[in-house]
Amino acid sequence: MSKPLEIPTMDMENKEVLRRIEITGDMLLNMGPQHPSTHGVINFLVQTDGEVMKRAIPEVGYLHRSLEKIGERCTYNGYMPYTDRVDYIAAMFANQGWAMAVERLLGLQVPKRAEYCRVIACELNRISSHLISVGTMAMDVGAVTPFPYALREREFINDLLEELCGARLTYNYLRIGGVAFDLPSGYEDKVSTFLDHFEKILDEFNRLITYNEIFIKRLAHLAPIPAPMAIDYCLVGPNLRASGVNFDVRKALPYSVYPEFDFDVPLGKGEVGTPGDSWDRFWCRVEEMRQSCRILRQALAQMPKDPAIMGKVPRKIKVPEGTEAYSRIESARGDMQYYVVAGSGENAHRVKIRTGSFTAMGIIDALSRGLMIADLVALIASLDVVAPEIDR
Amino acid sequence: MTFEEIQQRLAAKFGERIGALAPANKDPFLVVAAGDLVEICRFAKEDAELAFDCLMNLSSVDWPKKNQIEVVYHLWSYSKRHAFVLKVLLDRAQPQVASIESVWKSADWLEREQFDLMGVQFEGHPDLRRIMMPDDWVGNPLRKDYAEQPQWHNITTTRDNSLEGYVRLDELKKKAAEAAAAAAPKKEVLQ
Numbered sequence A: 001m002s003k004p005l006e007i008p009t010m011d012m013e014n015k016e017v018l019r020r021i022e023i024t025g026d027m028l029l030n031m032g033p034q035h036p037s038t039h040g041v042i043n044f045l046v047q048t049d050g051e052v053m054k055r056a057i058p059e060v061g062y063l064h065r066s067l068e069k070i071g072e073r074c075t076y077n078g079y080m081p082y083t084d085r086v087d088y089i090a091a092m093f094a095n096q097g098w099a100m101a102v103e104r105l106l107g108l109q110v111p112k113r114a115e116y117c118r119v120i121a122c123e124l125n126r127i128s129s130h131l132i133s134v135g136t137m138a139m140d141v142g143a144v145t146p147f148p149y150a151l152r153e154r155e156f157i158n159d160l161l162e163e164l165c166g167a168r169l170t171y172n173y174l175r176i177g178g179v180a181f182d183l184p185s186g187y188e189d190k191v192s193t194f195l196d197h198f199e200k201i202l203d204e205f206n207r208l209i210t211y212n213e214i215f216i217k218r219l220a221h222l223a224p225i226p227a228p229m230a231i232d233y234c235l236v237g238p239n240l241r242a243s244g245v246n247f248d249v250r251k252a253l254p255y256s257v258y259p260e261f262d263f264d265v266p267l268g269k270g271e272v273g274t275p276g277d278s279w280d281r282f283w284c285r286v287e288e289m290r291q292s293c294r295i296l297r298q299a300l301a302q303m304p305k306d307p308a309i310m311g312k313v314p315r316k317i318k319v320p321e322g323t324e325a326y327s328r329i330e331s332a333r334g335d336m337q338y339y340v341v342a343g344s345g346e347n348a349h350r351v352k353i354r355t356g357s358f359t360a361m362g363i364i365d366a367l368s369r370g371l372m373i374a375d376l377v378a379l380i381a382s383l384d385v386v387a388p389e390i391d392r
Numbered sequence B: 001m002t003f004e005e006i007q008q009r010l011a012a013k014f015g016e017r018i019g020a021l022a023p024a025n026k027d028p029f030l031v032v033a034a035g036d037l038v039e040i041c042r043f044a045k046e047d048a049e050l051a052f053d054c055l056m057n058l059s060s061v062d063w064p065k066k067n068q069i070e071v072v073y074h075l076w077s078y079s080k081r082h083a084f085v086l087k088v089l090l091d092r093a094q095p096q097v098a099s100i101e102s103v104w105k106s107a108d109w110l111e112r113e114q115f116d117l118m119g120v121q122f123e124g125h126p127d128l129r130r131i132m133m134p135d136d137w138v139g140n141p142l143r144k145d146y147a148e149q150p151q152w153h154n155i156t157t158t159r160d161n162s163l164e165g166y167v168r169l170d171e172l173k174k175k176a177a178e179a180a181a182a183a184a185p186k187k188e189v190l191q
Helices: A016-020 A067-073 A080-084 A091-106 A112-140 A146-165 A187-210 A213-219 A227-232 A238-242 A278-302 A356-362 A373-383 A387-391 B003-017 B034-046 B107-118 B169-183
Strands: A027-031 A043-049 A052-059 A324-331 A334-342 A348-354 B030-032 B054-063 B068-077 B082-091 B096-098 B121-123
Touching: A027 A373, A043 A373, A052 A373, A067 A080, A067 A348, A080 A091, A091 A112, A091 A324, A091 A334, A112 A146, A112 A187, A112 A278, A112 A373, A146 A187, A187 A278, A213 A278, A213 A373, A227 A238, A238 A278, A238 A334, A278 A373, A334 A356, A334 B054, A334 B068, A348 B054, A356 A373, A356 A387, A356 B107, B003 B030, B003 B034, B003 B082, B030 B034, B034 B068, B034 B082, B034 B096, B054 B107, B082 B096, B107 B121
Parallel strands: B030 B082, B096 B121
Antiparallel strands: A027 A043, A043 A052, A324 A334, A334 A348, B054 B068, B068 B082
């Protein structure tokens, strides 16, 4: 006879997080880890009094894949496909952050055409990421219709990116010192055809959901984050800009070829409610898609003719041990930062990835006090957290 | 302000306790004593000229050769648009430093992450518990000498190599080609 299967058990009584809550007549709810509105595997320990929450404590780590440890073990080039997995919805940015960090280590120059390819790929990816974000946010608060609209547009971008690099989700398109492939022939026309179509869709999307009266009533004044609080908790990207802080890495600390483009940074003004509320965060993302379209049009028009797409990268990347590099890029989820310390061999000694979702999760405990349970769903969706990016 | 100006500003306030910027690096940093950290951080935040309103990153680096753990603080000022890097060097056997959660709220989760993965003790942190790994996990994965436990709650942490026993297709083809070449009659060499 075979041995009976041993069922793993967790010592629930001694779970550390439970010691943080004083339960006196309140209800303790586990929201997650398999909950449709948490956008991945996150658990919220919710202490409620009826429908009103006293506290929601986020418990993360279910998707921890030790990407930082892996970074210490593979070569600089070999780590590139792993960075895709940091944020699978906006993988191009994680690629770029890593490429820029290593290029800073080496002091490499990237050819102009490669930089343009990067900008085109990244901005397309930004639109597709924001489409997922606004679509799922509308769905989470109960409006299911906009979600297929958003996904339909995202399919066009997936097709475009697939034509560019062969992958639809984890691109592995950037290389240290350049990009893997040049734009395919006729690509410019395809992208501008898409943009012509998409800009009209954005207006339609605004009519459909952004300025929809029910939607505004649902989200206006909901969980506003004042600017000093957003800065203190280190919120980044659209979440920070919705609170009115004018900071976009592309503008403030220009990298790549972004200084050559003319675009605006949409800021939350509290148009329908309090500045920094959930609706502002939604609106910021919609407007950012429009700005990405502007950048894409300019990038396509100004594309340099020089065909070089790879810089002079040494065959073996070796940097003196202990050299440090820091890179900051504006990802779809905000300021993404890589901190790299070089090791003695052909790999890094330490890789630290600071992502927007991680710090955004830290603020939920403070914001959740006094909210309704249904509003927690809207709050999580409005912060646009992606579970693998929190846990890495 | 540049890195040098920020260092001078700190030196003007704290005197000898502020050392020189580390040279020959692309991003210079300043090493401070663990005991001074909170005071320096609070000054950096509250001083009108420095105005570091945001702690944008907190990480730590393990150096077994030097028997040190470095805790690295990346500061950023939204109002002045400048950055600065502080480092604290700790003993590897007992890494302990005061928490700066009271200065910047973002340090809460960032410190918990380093506590979990690197095993740095942040004194005075209000809620110091593991964040990525389960509560009863043994060891700190980002340490260089970390050895994984064979199992956790009867779940094994290792996996059989699924490629074991498989032969590469190109090697098979190569062998077949060699066998065919050996079996075939040798061509006569033309004079």
